[in-house]
Amino acid sequence: MFIAQSFIKDLLERVDIFDTINRRITLKVKGENGWACCPFHNEKTSSFSVSRQKQFYHCFGCGEHGNAISFLMKYEGLDFTSAVEKLAQENGLQVRYEGNPVKRNPEAPRLVDLMGKAQEYYRSKLQTNPSALKYITDRGLTAETIEKFGIGFAPDNWRNLSEIFGSANTKYLIEAGLQREGKNGNEPYDFFRNRLMFPIRNVRGQVIAFSARTMTSEEPKYINTGETPIFKKGSEVFGLYEAQRFIREKNRAIVVEGQMDVIQLSQAGFKEACAPLGTAIRSEHVERLLKVTDHVIFSFDGDNAGRKAARRAMELTLPLLKEAQKASFLFLPEGEDPDSYVKNYGAPEFEKLLSQAQPLSSYLIDNLSEGLDLKVPEDKSEFLSAAAPLVRSISNSLYRSAVLSNIAKAVGVNDVRVLAAQLGVSLPAAASAPDRRFRGGFQPWIPQNAAHSNYGFQKRRVAPEKNVF
Numbered sequence: 496m497f498i499a500q501s502f503i504k505d506l507l508e509r510v511d512i513f514d515t516i517n518r519r520i521t522l523k524v525k526g527e528n529g530w531a532c533c534p535f536h537n538e539k540t541s542s543f544s545v546s547r548q549k550q551f552y553h554c555f556g557c558g559e560h561g562n563a564i565s566f567l568m569k570y571e572g573l574d575f576t577s578a579v580e581k582l583a584q585e586n587g588l589q590v591r592y593e594g595n596p597v598k599r600n601p602e603a604p605r606l607v608d609l610m611g612k613a614q615e616y617y618r619s620k621l622q623t624n625p626s627a628l629k630y631i632t633d634r635g636l637t638a639e640t641i642e643k644f645g646i647g648f649a650p651d652n653w654r655n656l657s658e659i660f661g662s663a664n665t666k667y668l669i670e671a672g673l674q675r676e677g678k679n680g681n682e683p684y685d686f687f688r689n690r691l692m693f694p695i696r697n698v699r700g701q702v703i704a705f706s707a708r709t710m711t712s713e714e715p716k717y718i719n720t721g722e723t724p725i726f727k728k729g730s731e732v733f734g735l736y737e738a739q740r741f742i743r744e745k746n747r748a749i750v751v752e753g754q755m756d757v758i759q760l761s762q763a764g765f766k767e768a769c770a771p772l773g774t775a776i777r778s779e780h781v782e783r784l785l786k787v788t789d790h791v792i793f794s795f796d797g798d799n800a801g802r803k804a805a806r807r808a809m810e811l812t813l814p815l816l817k818e819a820q821k822a823s824f825l826f827l828p829e830g831e832d833p834d835s836y837v838k839n840y841g842a843p844e845f846e847k848l849l850s851q852a853q854p855l856s857s858y859l860i861d862n863l864s865e866g867l868d869l870k871v872p873e874d875k876s877e878f879l880s881a882a883a884p885l886v887r888s889i890s891n892s893l894y895r896s897a898v899l900s901n902i903a904k905a906v907g908v909n910d911v912r913v914l915a916a917q918l919g920v921s922l923p924a925a926a927s928a929p930d931r932r933f934r935g936g937f938q939p940w941i942p943q944n945a946a947h948s949n950y951g952f953q954k955r956r957v958a959p960e961k962n963v964f
Contacts, residue, residue: 498579502591503564506579510586512563513547518585519570519740534570534743535559571698572739572787581699606671606725609664610694610702613673616659617647617692617705624648630710631691634755635838640762643737644693649707651689654682672704672720687718693754695720695772696736706733706754706772717754719772730779733757734769739787741766747790749833749849750776752804756794756833763837765845776804778811789820792852797829806862809855814888816855823852856898859885860905875906883918892923 513529516522522529522545533543533554542556553560559569567578583590621627621641627648631641640646649655656668665683668674674683690707697703704720720726734757742748749768751757760768771780776793784791793808795801805824812822825848827836837845853861863881867874882902889895899920900911908914915922 497592497594498576499591499593503579506583506586506588507550507562507564509588510550510563510582511547512550512552512566513545515563515582515585516545516552516566533557533559534740537744537746570739570743572735572783573698577698602667602670603725605667606723607701607703609660609667609671609673610704610725612660613656613671614645614647614692614694614702614705616656617649617694618645619647620650621646621648621691624650627691627710635762636758637762640758643761644734644758645696645702646758647692647694649685649687649690649692653684653688655685655688657683657685670723672723672726686720690718693733693758695726695731695733697731698736698739700736704728704731704772708754728772729777730783731772732769732780732783733772734761735783735787737761738767738769742769742784742788746788747792748784748788750780750784750791750793750808751833752795752801753832753834759834759837760845763842763845765837765842768833776808776811778815781808781812781815785815785817785820790823791821792823792825792849794825794827794833794849794852796832797826801826805858809859809862810885810888812855813859813885814890816889816891816894818891818893822855824855824858825849825852856894856901859898860901864905869906879906879918883920886918886920892921895920896922 513522517529520531520534520543522531523541524530527546527548529545529547530541531543531545532538532541533556535554536557536559538556543552543554545552551560551562552566561569563582564575564578567573567582568575571578571581573581580590621631631646636646656673657665660668665674669676669683673686675686676683687705687707689711690709693706693708694702695704695706704723704726706717706719708717709715719728722728733754738748738757738761745767747767749760749765751760751768751770753770757768757770760766769784771777781791791812793805795805795808805826808822809824816822827833827848831839833845836848859882863885864878867878869875869878879902886895886899886902889898896911899915899918899922903909903911903914906914912922914920
């Protein structure tokens with residue numbers, strides 16, 4: 496099933512691009528157009544123009560341009576379908592679809608509404624629970640940060656939500672992952688109890704899941720909503736909704752390991768921070784971030800777990816980088832995480848570390864050569880064997896050539912093409928000088944005076960016949 500082309504046309508005719516963009520960035524009217532600093536690149540003067548008459552935006556600085564749909568896709572990191580659906584929702588229109596219908600949960604809107612109401616309930620309970628409020632403020636979080644991330648508290652009771660929503664909603668509470676079915680015929684019970692509640696929002700700002708943190712020594716420290724019709728853990732990024740505007744402004748995303756790292760960094764001024772959900776980063780997470788920014792900085796702890804996470808991030812990111820995109824790696828001292836580091840050393844020191852983050856191409860060599868002596872043939876062979884599949888996975892041919900060149904320098908190989916052949920890596924064809932040798936036919940034009948015969952063409956020279964006798 497896909498969105499009807501006739502609806503897309505109707506939508507663009509009925510939507511005012513000026514209002515759509517002005518809800519997200521403030522436009523100043525000059526003449527017939529609205530103007531602002533471009534949200535897609537850093538600039539000090541307003542070169543971003545929005546035409547109400549043409550229903551079109553254009554940046555005279557970076558060249559970004561398009562209609563209301565393409566703006567939402569770029570600004571909020573949405574795919575085409577999601578951008579159309581959001582634009583239609585904002586303007587009170589019902590999307591028309593064509594083709595065979597895909598299987599969609601008809602209760603999804605109801606589940607989203609339920610999750611939103613559950614978040615409001617948890618937020619209200621945080622304000623009335625002195626111990627939970629003290630715990631979170633002792634962690635250094637301000638009221639503004641608590642409000643921004645919608646942090647709440649689930650009381651230590653087995654059936655809080657049943658009392659709030661009633662038995663008629665039990666089915667949906669279970670489907671949304673807020674309750675679990677009781678064993679041996681017992682009543683359903685709340686999944687989250689006596690924990691701080693961190694809502695997980697999609698890029699539209701809708702609450703689709705929760706991450707719950709214990710305030711005691713209970714294990715596990717965090718428990719998350721399981722897979723539901725509205726939540727796929729492997730593709731969601733915690734804090735991305737809150738961070739996406741700042742990611743565009745700074746043209747970088749800081750990827751950390753935990754939710755508290757995201758929140759503390761945001762409070763310290765690094766509002767472009769976010770984190771994958773679950774224990775490991777996935778390609779879906781990286782793809783989503785690269786739709787919003789051209790620079791992803793992975794900031795991991797300096798322990799073994801952090802280094803394993805970095806190696807996985809490297810392997811996943813290499814095939815996804817497109818032209819002008821890059822990734823960097825920042826390793827904190829052992830025993831530190833972003834949360835503790837900004838508390839202990841301050842935001843300026845963390846910014847200094849970010850500026851010194853290691854480029855992906857350099858990290859690849861350091862990681863693969865760790866413990867090896869590249870002057871020793873056996874170690875060199877082991878290094879190249881590990882590097883070959885990673886280099887082959889790079890889809891950007893120019894970047895692949897640059898990485899291979901760095902590897903050649905590291906192992907002392909002068910001819911990059913020889914090394915590429917050995918590793919089974921394809922390189923762009925080398926540019927060759929034009930062959931100007933005469934191969935018969937007309938000669939190139941040679942300027943001559945008007946009196947010259949043959950009108951500028953040289954007479955073709957014929958080789959003397961060989962003496963056959």
